[in-house]
Amino acid sequence: MQKHSLIAVAVALVAAGCTMAPKYERPVAPVSGEFPQGGVYATQPVATAGRTAGNRAAPDIGWREFFVDPRLQRLIEIAQKNNRDLRVSVLNIQAARAxxxxxxxxxxxxxxxxGSETKTRTPGTLSLPGREVSNQYSVGLNAAWEIDFFGRIQSLKDQALAQxxxxxxxxxxxxxxxxxxxxDQYLTVLAYDDLLTVTQDTLKAAQDSYNITKLQFDIGSGSELDLRQAETIVAQASANxxxxxxLRAQAENALVLLVGEPLPADLPQGLPLSSQNLLTDIPAGLPSDLLTRRPDIIEAEQQLRAANANIGAARAAFFPKISLTGxxxxxxxxxxxxxKAGSAAWGFAPEITLPIFEAGSNLANLDLAHVQKNIQIAQYEKAIQTAFREVADGLAARGTYDQQIVALERNNFAQQRRLDLSDLRYKNGVDSYLSVLTAQTDLYAAQQTLITARLQRLTNLVDLYQYLGGGWIEREGEQPRPADAPVDYGSAASAPAVAVAPAAAS
Incomplete structure (x- = not known):
């Protein structure tokens, strides 16, 4: 009766999931309760061209809605199936689940x-005549169970689940x-296309100007100085x-690596850099929202929970281990x-092991568990601070790029007009060719600066969408997939399916 009572108590304790882990408490976020305001943060853009986020948070906006370029949408779709880094991440989930x-x-x-057979031989001096060799056959069931009175295994299970x-x-x-x-990489390729167009136009204009200057030099109406000045812009544009x-070819190679396969020939027609029309008014919300919207922060918190559970396992090591074997x-x-009748046999062997002398290893393991938890606390707090900084930087950039680009467009117009006037004055003999060369060089630099600023504005909008937790769902209104959802690799070889864990990540 006493044995059955012991087993009943053990079952009750195990079922209750008792552990010696400390009660988990989420650390206070080490950031301000609001994102910076005023100054560069005060001039956030509004909806443009009829496209608006409508006060929806980034995780609720599908990436097909955020990006309107059909070519880019297709590339993202392919990358989600073929990118090898993502494939490794999925396989890591399967390994952690196992x-x-x-x-x-x-x-x-x-x-x-x-089942077993045992054959033994006993010296004749120690056995009956003819009984030196004896046999013993056995078949049956063996059972073993460590009763988790102090939650050691439960803590290890909680740790593995959190990981x-x-x-x-x-x-x-x-x-x-x-x-x-x-x-970002696709937009970079488009920016290089625009830069190549500007450089080719500049080179053509410079070459035409050089041809005229050389003709004037050949007939003696122009100076060698003007000729060499015209030659410099041709050489510079040719080198550029x-x-x-x-760089454009290398950017496309980087895009191919991200996509995971050569770019298909049947991709839809894309949009130029100036027509991307990304959503510009996604609300930032509060920093506390990032705790539930950013998977990297949730990951850091789960690692902290795992470290917290490991303390329970380290504490339980100081207490007896009780095992039942039979x-x-x-x-x-x-x-x-x-x-045959009468051959039944059974055995029951409960065992208790109490640590007495471990040369300080259990105490050291507990100290290590506490240190590891403190490390995870620091990493969790750093993840929050990094997320806060990324969003704040993105908001600062979003609040300034539109005005910067407007100013650069005015500068481009002024530089073009300056070049036209300088060329007119030179042809009328009012000014030297140096003023034309200077204006042409300045216009070329201004055009490149404008393209770079446009690219930076777009990549900032993309990155801010990511920093706010967007990019997980494909279309607006669809149910978000679990974070451990499998990936359909199509014809690609994939790992065999395994049983789903009892608690799925959201």
Missing amino acids: QYQITRAGLFPSLNAA YLATAQARKAAEIALVSSVA LQSQAR NFGTLSPTLGGLF
Whole structure:
């Protein structure tokens, strides 16, 4: 009766999931309660061209709604299936899930079927005549169970579960970052296309000007100084053309790497850089919103929970381990007698192990668990601070780029007009060719600066969308997938399916 009572108490304790882990408390966010306001943050753009976020948070906006370029949308779709870094993230989830299942199995008894034959020989001086060799056959079931009175295994299970959920959030963060990276790289390719167009136009104009100047020099009406000045802009534009062509090719190679396969020939027609029309008025919300919207912050918190659970396992190591082992089956000196009446055999062996002297290893393990938790607290707080800084930087940039680009467009107009007037004055003999060369060089630099600013504005909008937690859902209104959702690789080889953990990451 006493044995059955002990087992009942053990079952009750295990079912209750008792552990010696400290009660988890989320650390206070080490950032301000609001994002910076005033100054560069006060002039946030409003909806343009009929496209508005409508006060929806970034996670509620599908990436197909944020990006309107059909070519970019197709590239993101391909990347989500083929990007190898993302594929590794998914496989890491499967590995973490398997590790959780291995740890969780320790809460339950193990049951094995076993059969054996034992043959022994005893010296004749110690045995009856003709009985020197004896046989023993056995078949039956062996059971073993460590009763988790003090929650050691439960704590290890909680730790493995938290690490699994952290891995799932890491995959979610990787996929969101992939959407942003593909868009940024695609926009970079478009910017190089615009730069090449500007450089080719500049080179053509410079070459025409050089041809006229050389003709004047050949007939003696022009100076060699004017000729060499005209030649410099041709040489500069020619060199820039080769540099930009190289960088454009390398940018496309980087895009191919992100997409995970060569760019298909049947991609839809894309939009130029000036027509991307991204959403510009996504609200930032409060810094506290990032705790539930940013998967990298959720990942850091799950790692903190895992470290907290590990303290429970380290504490439980100071207390006894109680194990129950038993077997039931049949024994017989002959194989044919295994299942005859009277051959039944059983054994029951409860065991308790109490640590007495471990040379300080248990205490050191507990100290290590506390240190690891403190490390995770610092990393969690750093993740929050990093997210706050990224969003604040994005808001500062979003509040200034529109005005900067307007000013640069005015500068481009003025530089073009300056070039036209300088060229007119030179042809009428009022001014030297140096003024034309200077105006042409300044216009070329202004055009490149404007393209760069347009690219930076667009990539900032893309990155801010990511920093606010956007990019996980494909279309507005659809139910977000679990962070551990499998990926359809199509014809690509994929890992075999495994059982889903009892708690899925959101």
